Amino acid sequence: MPATMLPFLLFLPLLTATVAATAAYPVTQLLNVKDITKETESEPTRLPEDLPLHENYPIHNTTTHTQWKLKLFHRDNLPLNFDPDHRCRFKERMERDLKRVSSLLRQLSNDSNEQVTDFGSDVVSGTEQGSGEYFVRIGVGSPPRSQYVVIDSGSDIVWVQCQPCSKCYQQSDPVFDPAGSASYAGVSCDSSVCDRLDNAGCNDGRCRYEVAYGDGSYTSGTLALETLTFGRVMIRNIAIGCGHMNRGMFVGAAGLLGLGGGAMSFVGQLGGQTGGAFSYCLVSRGTESTGSLEFGRGAMPVGGAWVPLIRNPRAPSFYYVGLSGLGVGGTRVPIPEQIFELTNLGYGGVVMDTGTAVTRLPAPAYEAFRDTFIGLTANLPRSAGVSIFDTCYDLNGFVSVRVPTVSFYFSGGPILTLPARNFLIPVDGEGTFCFAFAASPSGLSIIGNIQQEGIQISIDGANGFVGFGPSIC
Numbered sequence: 001m002p003a004t005m006l007p008f009l010l011f012l013p014l015l016t017a018t019v020a021a022t023a024a025y026p027v028t029q030l031l032n033v034k035d036i037t038k039e040t041e042s043e044p045t046r047l048p049e050d051l052p053l054h055e056n057y058p059i060h061n062t063t064t065h066t067q068w069k070l071k072l073f074h075r076d077n078l079p080l081n082f083d084p085d086h087r088c089r090f091k092e093r094m095e096r097d098l099k100r101v102s103s104l105l106r107q108l109s110n111d112s113n114e115q116v117t118d119f120g121s122d123v124v125s126g127t128e129q130g131s132g133e134y135f136v137r138i139g140v141g142s143p144p145r146s147q148y149v150v151i152d153s154g155s156d157i158v159w160v161q162c163q164p165c166s167k168c169y170q171q172s173d174p175v176f177d178p179a180g181s182a183s184y185a186g187v188s189c190d191s192s193v194c195d196r197l198d199n200a201g202c203n204d205g206r207c208r209y210e211v212a213y214g215d216g217s218y219t220s221g222t223l224a225l226e227t228l229t230f231g232r233v234m235i236r237n238i239a240i241g242c243g244h245m246n247r248g249m250f251v252g253a254a255g256l257l258g259l260g261g262g263a264m265s266f267v268g269q270l271g272g273q274t275g276g277a278f279s280y281c282l283v284s285r286g287t288e289s290t291g292s293l294e295f296g297r298g299a300m301p302v303g304g305a306w307v308p309l310i311r312n313p314r315a316p317s318f319y320y321v322g323l324s325g326l327g328v329g330g331t332r333v334p335i336p337e338q339i340f341e342l343t344n345l346g347y348g349g350v351v352m353d354t355g356t357a358v359t360r361l362p363a364p365a366y367e368a369f370r371d372t373f374i375g376l377t378a379n380l381p382r383s384a385g386v387s388i389f390d391t392c393y394d395l396n397g398f399v400s401v402r403v404p405t406v407s408f409y410f411s412g413g414p415i416l417t418l419p420a421r422n423f424l425i426p427v428d429g430e431g432t433f434c435f436a437f438a439a440s441p442s443g444l445s446i447i448g449n450i451q452q453e454g455i456q457i458s459i460d461g462a463n464g465f466v467g468f469g470p471s472i473c
Contacts, residue, residue, distance in 0.1 A: 381394045
């Protein structure tokens with residue numbers, strides 16, 4: 001048996017993200033091939049237990065509670081339309097990802113106006129349930145009705161499907177009926193809330209909204225003020241879209257919780273109640289654990305590595321960060337720093353996006369990055385490319401392998417070294433792993449959710465920083 005196929009006996013704490021501000025980094029780390037491949041066979045058996053809403057717990061108002069936490073779920077953790085064939089799930093995920101990225105490129109690479117899209121909740125990944133990868137469970141209305149909603153850091157609206165439904169897709173819970181909510185209040189066309197909407201309409205004196213997504217999904221309906229419940233925390237008068245005509249890839253989820261940087265996003269509407277701060281930890285694919293989504297300044301960690309947020313007036317919804325370079329095997333790849341810069345006209349730059357799965361890099365940067373990785377993995381058997389991936393390996397029969405470390409060099413000094421499972425991912429159940437990056441057809445770079453998994457990421461919008469670590473999930 002080749003030496004590379006022997007199980008490693010040393011304990012190496014390298015399956016977690018490493019964040020530091022110096023250039024001293026490990027050269028290699030361990031990829032647990034057997035364990036990760038086995039995870040592709042896992043099948044969710046039941047939906048997570050329902051939320052403990054106010055029938056069982058005292059409700060707290062955000063005037064006194066400014067921090068709360070939710071569970072995040074990955075689509076693979078829910079038995080909603082679950083396909084046991086990992087190859088099929090992967091293919092569908094990549095198809096959705098291509099549509100998402102194409103939509104972002106149309107929005108962020110030209111002058112189009114097309115819309116794309118302290119408390120907390122568990123986050124569920126919804127990649128395979130449709131547009132968006134991760135889901136949280138919240139209560140809508142009074143009394144609260146439990147609903148799964150997609151989280152999206154690039155969207156600036158909160159919406160759910162509503163009765164009466166002229167056109168609705170299938171969701172896991174009963175469609176929300178505003179007639180049964182004591183707190184539902186439609187927004188008038190002359191309201192200042194309606195004025196904040198892009199492309200707002202008016203019908204019978206009520207404010208209308210419409211959002212189209214890059215994958216062909218859309219939602220349209222009435223804008224309303226409603227109460228949302230997160231565990232024991234109730235938030236009143238949140239502007240939400242009540243969608244009466246909806247189509248698309250949000251299978252299982254009732255709607256979307258926009259976490260973008262605009263005024264109409266959930267974070268923007270909370271404003272001073274949470275200090276413009278939230279933190280999330282995306283659960284890894286194939287595991288039975290949940291991630292987390294936490295709101296409030298108290299959610300900001302001590303000891304993380306902080307990098308400045310970059311504001312793009314052309315795309316205020318998105319969270320840009322400064323990336324100065326990439327590293328492989330503890331060494332910085334020779335890539336001009338200018339390739340990652342946001343131009344004065346608002347083009348290029350690096351976006352953190354929960355809705356994109358695979359990190360995209362400008363072609364020259366990707367090619368240099370990929371070629372360096374290939375050069376340091378010459379001992380591993382290669383396989384043909386799969387889908388958008390051109391660098392794949394046949395690791396069938398391996399228990400674990402050593403691979404070179406992969407790092408993001410952020411502007412200002414911090415370096416984020418990824419867990420091995422965040423850059424070599426299984427594309428089938430037979431041991432084929434691929435380098436989970438792809439070339440961008442434009443100057444825009446996108447840090448996707450595969451690379452973000454298992455790492456605590458904090459957005460301090462009020463002070464203009466993004467934090468990485470120190471916690472993992």
